[in-house]
Amino acid sequence: GAGVSQSPSNKVTEKGKDVELRCDPISGHTALYWYRQSLGQGLEFLIYFQGNSAPDKSGLPSDRFSAERTGGSVSTLTIQRTQQEDSAVYLCASSLAGPNTEAFFGQGTRLTVV
Amino acid sequence: AQKITQTQPGMFVQEKEAVTLDCTYDTSDQSYGLFWYKQPSSGEMIFLIYQGSYDEQNATEGRYSLNFQKARKSANLVISASQLGDSAMYFCAMREGRGGGYNKLIFGAGTRLAVHP
Numbered sequence: 001g002a003g004v005s006q007s008p009s010n011k012v013t014e015k016g017k018d019v020e021l022r023c024d025p026i027s028g029h030t031a032l033y034w035y036r037q038s039l040g041q042g043l044e045f046l047i048y049f050q051g052n053s054a055p056d057k058s059g060l061p062s063d064r065f066s067a068e069r070t071g072g073s074v075s076t077l078t079i080q081r082t083q084q085e086d087s088a089v090y091l092c093a094s095s096l097a098g099p100n101t102e103a104f105f106g107q108g109t110r111l112t113v114v
Numbered sequence: 115a116q117k118i119t120q121t122q123p124g125m126f127v128q129e130k131e132a133v134t135l136d137c138t139y140d141t142s143d144q145s146y147g148l149f150w151y152k153q154p155s156s157g158e159m160i161f162l163i164y165q166g167s168y169d170e171q172n173a174t175e176g177r178y179s180l181n182f183q184k185a186r187k188s189a190n191l192v193i194s195a196s197q198l199g200d201s202a203m204y205f206c207a208m209r210e211g212r213g214g215g216y217n218k219l220i221f222g223a224g225t226r227l228a229v230h231p
Contacts, residue, residue, distance in 0.1 A: 031217055031219075033219055035221070041223070041224075042205065042221055042222065042223040042224045043205065043221040045218070045219075045220050045221070048217075048218050048219070050217070055218075056218050089157065091159065093159070093219070095217075095219070097217060098217060099145055099146050099147040099166070099167075099209045099210060099217055100147045100164065100166050100209075101147075102149060102161045102164060103149075103161075103207075103209075103219055104161075105158070105159035107157070107158060108157060
């Protein structure tokens with residue numbers, strides 16, 4: 001596709017359930033990033049992929065959070081046993097490799113845990 | 115460790131005036147990139163401008179310019195001739211250029227800009 005695609009756009013889940021958020025980056029982009037944004041707040045770094053490997057997982061809040069990337073393309077962020085504090089917008093971005101390339105963002109997944 | 119600091123949670127500016135949004139950063143790398151993004155109330159992230167650590171000239175893109183002071187580790191965004199549509203959150207970001215393809219991208223806390231008529 002032309003841009004970064006995230007699905008679903010909105011997800012309402014019950015506390016304790018597992019959820020999977022999907023990110024389809026721009027074709028050819030080797031770098032992929034996941035961020036979490038609470039209402040009115042900044043972008044909290046979660047994890048960064050270069051190709052299929054994750055050089056930096058330092059932002060994952062707990063072991064309930066995991067992410068994978070397959071084929072150097074699609075990435076899935078999984079949250080197990082969701083809690084109400086997990087409610088936020090989850091943003092995915094992709095870019096070419098290198099420090100001087102802009103990152104392109106998806107529209108985000110709004111997760112609500114009830 | 116990387117760090118981006120935006121010290122202004124909120125800023126007000128009169129329409130048609132210029133405004134400066136502050137950003138300081140901390141890195142031990144020599145090669146890095148600095149970015150500014152705009153996030154309107156719709157939530158989309160819009161790329162505005164980029165400055166490379168080795169660039170000698172300040173970056174400009176239309177009404178946006180980046181006041182890059184490398185020794186002070188600051189990369190302030192200047193918006194000239196503010197418009198009502200400039201009201202949004204503005205984020206400063208940095209990506210380091212370590213070897214081996216390590217290019218983590220981190221963001222500051224953001225500045226909410228309100229443009230008044």
